[in-house]
Amino acid sequence: NAGVMQNPRHLVxxxxxxxxxxxxxxxxxxxxxxxxxxxxxxxxxMVYLQKENIIDESGMPKERFSAEFPKEGPxxxxxxxxxxxxxxxxxxxxxxxxxxxxxxxxxxxxxxxx
Amino acid sequence: GQQLNQSxxxxxxxxxxxxxxxxxxxxIFNTWLWYKQEPGEGPVLLIALYKAGELTSNGxxxxxxxxTRKDSFLNISASIPSDVGIYFCxxxxxxxxxxxxxxxxKGTKLSVIP
Numbered sequence: 503n504a505g506v507m508q509n510p511r512h513l514v515x516x517x518x519x520x521x522x523x524x525x526x527x528x529x530x531x532x533x534x535x536x537x538x539x540x541x542x543x544x545x546x547x548m549v550y551l552q553k554e555n556i557i558d559e560s561g562m563p564k565e566r567f568s569a570e571f572p573k574e575g576p577x578x579x580x581x582x583x584x585x586x587x588x589x590x591x592x593x594x595x596x597x598x599x600x601x602x603x604x605x606x607x608x609x610x611x612x613x614x615x616x
Numbered sequence: 617g618q619q620l621n622q623s624x625x626x627x628x629x630x631x632x633x634x635x636x637x638x639x640x641x642x643x644i645f646n647t648w649l650w651y652k653q654e655p656g657e658g659p660v661l662l663i664a665l666y667k668a669g670e671l672t673s674n675g676x677x678x679x680x681x682x683x684t685r686k687d688s689f690l691n692i693s694a695s696i697p698s699d700v701g702i703y704f705c706x707x708x709x710x711x712x713x714x715x716x717x718x719x720x721x722k723g724t725k726l727s728v729i730p
Contacts, residue, residue: 544704544720545659558717593658607658
């Protein structure tokens with residue numbers, strides 16, 4: 503049973519470009535969380551989605567960031583017009599139920615904005 | 617927002633020594649979790665604590681959920697080189713917006729000297 507798959511593992515974008523980060527949850531999991539980790543910091547919550555629904559986006563920046571989890575296919579975190587401050591590791595986690603504690607994280611996408 | 621204070625920030629210990637790290641919070645959490653993160657990877661769940669006062673072991677790891685639900689500690693006994701990594705505490709709560717998001721500490725970086 504494959505774990506949470508994130509791709510790409512590393513992504514380099516120039517300022518002003520768009521970044522698309524993909525997350526395929528574990529088989530049978532329909533709940534996805536996205537977290538961001540800055541260097542030397544812990545992870546910070548961004549958004550929680552179920553299939554086709556955004557449930558809690560209280561951690562998402564108001565502009566340039568969006569997330570989706572379509573009926574078919576992976577969850578996507580999209581960052582438009584990236585800036586240097588967006589450089590971070592972005593982690594996705596999945597769980598089979600909303601209140602399943604200790605959900606499983608992927609290996610992350612490391613975004614570098616140059 | 618909620619914050620977790622994790623200490624120490626880093627530790628250098630001899631192989632075979634015991635290790636102790638802790639987290640405190642000004643807020644109450646329903647669940648405390650301890651994760652380990654290795655370079656280039658996502659956090660891996662070590663121990664989950666669900667009840668105030670609970671003491672749980674996982675091999676050489678022991679963790680306790682404080683009686684006030686505002687703190688937790690993690691002990692590692694007889695450390696070995698593969699214990700090297702960054703250990704994060706995380707508190708889980710119902711955000712009120714329908715998600716059980718995690719609040720992470722800033723991590724304890726453990727180095728083991730053979």
